[in-house]
Amino acid sequence: MSNNSKVTIIMATYNRAHFIEETLLSIQKQTFSEWECLIIDDGGSDNTKEVIAEILIEDKRFQFLKRPDIYVKGLSGCRNYGLDLAKGEYIIFFDDDDIVHPQNLECCVDELSTKDISFCRYIRDAFFGDFDYAFDYSKTYTSFYIDKKDVEKMLRNELQFNSCAIMWKSGCFERNRFAENLMYCEDWELYSRIVSSGYSGISIAKSLFFGRKHPESMTGEFYRNDPVRRESFTEAILLVLQSLKEKKLLTYSLKRYFIAIAIEFKEYNLYKKTLNILELPTFEKMKWQIFYTILPLRLKVYQMKKVLKKKIN
Incomplete structure (x- = not known):
């Protein structure tokens, strides 16, 4: 595990051998380099570990871990395990089949390190099929602040809080964890709970994450x-x-x-x-x-x- 991990990326995975390598390569291309990525396997039966073996050997910032039985099977249990291991000052959750913008970590860390806020929200776009890597590297964008008064918009999905579209300060999770009995909307429940507890943040109008749409998604x-x-x-x-x-x-x-x-x-x-x-x-x-x-x-x-x-x- 890196001793210079300012950001902890937590990635739950389950039988994604056909997608995960492309996702990890997009993480490797981050312009901000002080990160660790905890890949938590949820008991998959495919050859995911073999597919990413070379990346794990070459880049020690990645760790491949099995979810212990003390955590409930599922996305929430894997993420809670990752939270218990995380060393970073900042926490972010990525899925195992998506693409990350190269400036994702850099932009979020810039916002969180210069403002008195607890999270940075950004735009998550969707794509089908092959991904177009023509990224926008502009650092000019608008922004607005989010706090407890916006919880109703969050719950109505008028202000979407996608699981992979927010970087959090680790303190947000000192008393908050994913509900492990939930197999859907676990992020919606947890994130509204965090913001309604008084944590405030910023939303930046820049697309920094790209979710792959396919029928196997939750x-x-x-x-x-x-x-x-x-x-x-x-x-x-x-x-x-x-x-x-x-x-x-x-x-x-x-x-x-x-x-x-x-x-x-x-x-x-x-x-x-x-x-x-x-x-x-x-x-x-x-x-x-x-x-x-x-x-x-x-x-x-x-x-x-x-x-x-x-x-x-």
């Missing part, structure tokens, strides 16, 4: 209605609600937002579980029951009006 599985991912999403929602309730940050609009989402997850009884966490007075509970009952009809009417308006125009 997001792809969620949108194909994979039951494990869907159930995990409901569990993440309940954790978010509990956290916001304890911090007295549950606004009317957030209650409305999550109760509306519950309609799409009736098989997990999400509406009833949501109300149990909220512990509402009887009258307010009745009000939300009416809202929950008539919302599907209202949405249907809205869609019909939208279609009709389109036909008229």
Whole structure:
């Protein structure tokens, strides 16, 4: 392990022999060199280690480690293991099938080392098939600050916090870890928990990470209605609600937002579980029951009006 690791990169991997080498090569090309990369294998059965063996020998900043059984199998357990090993002042999570901009670490470290902030968010773009390596090396970009008041935008994904699009100061994880029971939206739950705890940061308008889109991704599985991912999403929602309730940050609009989402997850009884966490007075509970009952009809009417308006125009 490098003694000059200002940044710790944590990468969980599982059967990505066909993608991971390209990802590691993009990390090697970083303009900022003081990093360590902890590659945490989640019990894969392919030849990932053999594929990257030469890189591991040539560049000691990379470490290939097996997730111990004391951490739950999955992305969250691997990342928590990496957090427990991390030596860097800054922490960043990369996936094992994506491409990293050469200036990624440099830009984020510049922001975090010169401002009184705890994280640096940047733009994550997506690509399909072969990657176009025509990077933009400009260091001119706009930015804005993020703090607790922006949590609602985060939760609504109006201000997206992708897992591989933020560098954090290590202190953010002193009391915060990924919920290892979650198999989807674990980053959404954790990152909203961190920011709602009072940590502030900056968002820079520069594309520094490129996510590979393919059907094997967890997001792809969620949108194909994979039951494990869907159930995990409901569990993440309940954790978010509990956290916001304890911090007295549950606004009317957030209650409305999550109760509306519950309609799409009736098989997990999400509406009833949501109300149990909220512990509402009887009258307010009745009000939300009416809202929950008539919302599907209202949405249907809205869609019909939208279609009709389109036909008229």
